Amino acid sequence: MKLKRSGRMVDLTTYLLQHPHQLIPLSYFVERYQSAKSSISEDLAIIKENFEYQGIGSIITVAGAAGGVKYIPSVSEAEAKEIIEELTGMLEDPDRLLPGGYLYLTDIIGNPNLVNQVGRLFSSVFSHQKIDAVMTVATKGIPLAYAVASQLNVPVVIVRSNSRVTEGSTVSINYVSGSTKRIQTMALARRSIKKDANVLIIDDFMKAGGTIRGMISLIKEFQAEVAGIGVLVEAQDGAERLVDDYVSLTRLASVNEKEQRIEVEEGNYFIQKEKR
Template sequence: MKRSERLVAMTHYLLEHPHGLVSLPFFTEKFDSAKSSVSEDMTIINVMFQQLGIGELHTVSGAAGGVKFVPSQSVENSERFVDQLAHQLEDPARILPGGYLFMSDLLGDPHTVKQIGQLFATYFAETEIDVVITVATKGIPLAYAVASFLNVPVVIVRRDPKVTEGSTVSINYVSGSSRKIQTMVLPKRSLSEGANVLIVDDFMKAGGTINGMKSLLKEFNAHVAGIGVLAEAEDEEEERVVQDYVSLLQIQHVDEREQRIDIVRGNYFQS
């Protein structure tokens, strides 16, 4: 195999297996190449990953060591993407009753969702995460996007139990915005006890739904390793029940009468 062909094949494999530890002998046997050649190829790939701002290769020493591709997004690319996203959401035509915004088209666009997933994966790259969890339904595409870059499974919390999911654990919680009692359920087999969980959601106002997920996770003795939301609403009248979270966008003001929306970068860029 020519070096150019080997570089393409190795790059493809690494991109398809983020956070997966790959030993040097694996590539030497797969491509019938010398260790020195594969090592040089790794250096070339790592330099290009960093120049493109999409991640880097981490070397793990020892007998069971190797390299793993850690996806990331450069600060410049991240800021450009989030600013573009804010501009799209500031379209007055997106205003819905109650001060909400129509975001389904963005959450249905694979390219946009993938970039959002990469941003959250960048932020939580050094955090030990076993599973990404979200509540049905709009947060599902975001959860899968984040999980694909972290290389972990997705667990979906539902409002009603499904017969195909077996026995479940359910809790009642108070919605932060409507102050209504609601229910969420999670199958007993979906989450291991003591798992490190990353909560992902598309929108947060007071944080009642996320707080409900945190309460549900306590039933599994799971640890909340982080919380990521695409957009948070700034509402001085509502007391936020969730404090430790990361947001890409902050919706500061929605004026239905004046048809105006003010959106700024979230706290993602403040850390």
């Protein structure tokens, strides 16, 4: 399609935003817009400068016959603080308090806009690592995992408490819940993860980390690697933590069930992002 430059710039920007972490040959844009490669390169340079100025990502160029351009999403520190502060405020609502110190998260996880923002936050931390898949455990972690995976342009792998005939043969393991100390089971289809794959674990809530520890063990059964761990909320209740290296957006600092009071603070997101 032949467009004026203004229209071409808008379409090019939209296309890049919709195809993160995907290497796109310049020849594709040359044919798409019926324009010279030099014109496309000038457009990309302007978009790159604008993306970096706004803190929404960068555009990298890969040289060579198999090269092209790739959009890498990111989130500025100011925007990240704004999102995490919004989450913190929502989580401190006393109506969220559930027995055992857990929080009601369904409305947050069911909010598409907020979940997409969370996906951008996690993908920003792990954007420069090789990620082949995002793993989560059914069911509440699924929306978060898809939001992260869409930003990283990788598939989602869902771990379940039991095998399903529709998934073919599965690998099952037993693990000990960190909070209840009970032995539980999780299963994953054999076709889900390839050998040597780099898997990012995403979960909605981490108390002691038993479930995440189980997913780590499951990944090892596939002879794959854990690329990182991201959690929406981590609890700080004095229980022995079974997982050390993770990224959390928020931390449940204290819960007073008698007074119906919840204190939530910023997680280790900015500390972990600085390290990477």
